[in-house]
Amino acid sequence: MLLLRLIFACLLLPLIAAAETRTVQQTNRHQLEIAVELKAQIKTLIKEGDKVRIVTNGKYGLSTRSNPPWRTDFSLPLGGMFEKKPEAQKWQTFRIKGISEQSISLEYEYGFNHRSADNDLLVIDKGQLEMPLSN
């Protein structure tokens, strides 16, 4: 009898529609929060020719397919990218957009996957920030 009830209940399952993914785009919403954290985490930010050398405390870094270990001391040219260590539901990537004598400008992309929401909500926030070079 219990088995029959289970079968009956399982018949209801097709009534439930598949989850839809909904992506919401935002601009500069997390800019200040990210800038404050990035400033606190970067130990050294200096210009070396046409590249920028970045040394971080460990949370931000670089990992490539050819050089997989997580690197916290790296040099990047214009257009180069680094990231924050990915967490379970969120990630941050940065692209160097401009290098001047005083600062660098970065484009960031912040992503947060809500997952537990009924419609699998994905939030993408894109924005720009300036980071002053170390003295």
Next chain:
Amino acid sequence: MIRSSRGYIELPLVFIGTFLLLSLWAFIKPPFQAPDEFVHHVKTASTGVAASSNQMCVPVRQADLNPLVDISFLHAIPFHAENSLLPLQLRILKSLSWPSENSESTLPIITSWLTSAYSYPYPFYLTLNYLSAKARAATVLTPYQAHYVDRLIVSLLSALAWTLFYALLRSTALTYYRLPIYIFLIFNPVLLFVSSSINPDALFIPLANCVLLLSYKTILNYRYALFLALGLVASLLLKSPAFLLLPIVISCPAILALIDKKDRRQCLHSFCASVLGCLLAAITSYLLFYRDNVIAIAAPTPGRNEDLATYLLSLWERKLVFFSGYWSLLGWTDYSMPYWLTCSMLVVLVITTIAFLRTHAHREGSIYIVFFLAFFAHVSLLIGLEYHFLAQKGYIIQGRYFLPLGLCLSLIMVLGPEYRFWRRLSLGLIVFLSAFMFNATVIRYHEGSYRRAYRTLPFVNFKKVSDKTLNNPELHTDILHCKGNSPE
């Protein structure tokens, strides 16, 4: 009557446990993120004047209004699951202070916020207003802390009402199942979310469930009709939708009298007693409040012109919204449980309902079928009302509107299964759902960071933001300046 020592500590334990659970949910969500919390706060702030003026809309003294109401980003979070509370925003909220100038000035009523809450009776708002003023007079509180103190006061009152419900449950034949029934009710995430915020539902839901129990007791012994009337008066003086309880309370013994040929005489007695109880409650509440006040029904969605067939089809299409809305639609209906959890709850409910009907639906069966009838009557009434007001108000039913009848579903899920294992499995599922939705709330409002959630606690230190940031015009809505609002 001999009662074990366990009996004496049971009620205090239930009270403390419920209060702690509600407090946990009160702290986890940012200010004004529970349904209609803005409106209920404004109503609370204006109650001191409203109670003596017999008006639906009265001005609010600026000194009584929490300045958090005016913060624009708090208004951007409801209905937008993508907007969480950012760390800088939290610092702004914590840095706000009470207005020192023009404290005696009054603000015209905010017409865009005129919802049915403005027509609710005063007892809840007056009590909260009084206790909140006492708390503010006793200690120095920032607006941010004062908001959480308000929520704690509501949680305390709600815990008291739930303890009363538990005591009533203990005095019935259901006493053997009281703990599982209570767990099924109190661990509902939507109930915890709403009951730990500034909302009369925190008191109305436990009182409506008490009314159901008293109705059941009246069916067994018509002398309880007086208590039933008292429970109904209390409910009617909290929320006008409590009028829906009257036909439910009357119809259950009436249907029981029709189907139970054996004890028809007793059923008729209890039917007459229930009718008298309802009449007494309706007359009393009318004389105390409704004679001089208007009842308004909110219009959250635009009106729709639909024929009956299209409307019935829409009910079928909205079935999962109702279902997940009852268990887990949090925030301002913007965050709910995932589909796999909806499936699990649905399977459990279907199996337990079939088992319940098999055990209790036949003529010689138990009187508990009355709870099934009550729930059925409540659903029918809500559907009837929605269809009646469809052209003006649109779709108004939400899953949480079934919470006042939560006892019926709890009973079905507890009394339905024949095996203890199945009952324990169902109980485990509801506790798991509650923990899951608590975590989902942290994801929703704090991007999954418990450290950020901890920093929102009102007693945790923070770095104050500058006055320049606080005076930024973009930070404030036009609510306190009343642009575009005509004074009533």
